[in-house]
Amino acid sequence: MATAHINSAHSSALVVGATISGLATALRLARSTWNVVVLDHGVHHEPVDITGPDLRAAKRLAALPHPLHYETRRSTVTALHPGRFGVTVAFNDHDDEWFDVVVCAQPCCEAERLPGLRLESWSRDHVALLHRAVRDTGMPLCAAELLADAFDIHPDDYAAFAWWETTLKPHAIRRAFTRVR
Template sequence: MATALVVGAGIAGLATALRLTRSAWDVVVLDHGKHHDPVPLRGPDRHAARRLAALPYPLHYETRHSTVIALQPDRFGVTVAFNDHDDEWFDIVVCAQPCCQADRLPGLRLESWSRDHVALLYRAVRDTGIPLSAAELLADAFDLHHDDHAAFSWWETTLRPHAIRRAFTGVR
């Protein structure tokens, strides 16, 4: 079974956990218990919420209150160091909120949302403003592609036009 670490239990993190769980991933969600303001759902997110709510699938994931202190990608996944227990290896890490120094992974371009088995979902959400759609598309990418490089490439290619449109229209 494929394993995923989702850092952040906000709307995008939980939507990602739900979709990956539905696709038979073993998911760990890191939650620091912070309460966030409600997120308005409109446009593509409204459609994504309808699809996610229609899924008759129980959400089974392990919730932890740990903190990620380091990410070490290798050829096949990511070794994650935590503040309160031993390191663990995951197939992918999804940063639904900033996680340690994920932005500083070697070769991660400023305009990129993913690299080396790590998806910076929070950046995609910031750039597009559509958290549920970005999360659902990320999980869809893993349904369509078994290789995470291909999945991340498809996800970025599919979602990137929404960032461009938002930049030109000034929508917040």
């Protein structure tokens, strides 16, 4: 497996969805000097109750504001084409663009149908399915902050995604267990 080395000073990320987790991820990546583009269709979501670990994450994120390249587009992602070192993203209304990493804070195009993406996986081939991690854990800010932390800790996105999933999965298991009870 090829390793995609991440050099955050020149790395680019597309965050699909201006959800609370999407914006938190964008803010946190921008703070680590990533070039971040946020895709937002202008749909406003219901307020999210922020408690427990998410409340602590919100305080950390808000304490360190950072300039954010935020772009609202009416375009939609029509396809993701992961390559060896990043993802080419096809849009419905303009030319394809290349990003080191794509973070799906809401379902985007056919991301979950990438070849080999297992149901229990939240990431593959430079694409993070943040919306699934949030759904499974119920912790939008923690999931977002841990994802960005992973890129600070690990030199490539394969190791970053593996660390992110390993660190966050126990919360999904705990949540599933408490829902069953």
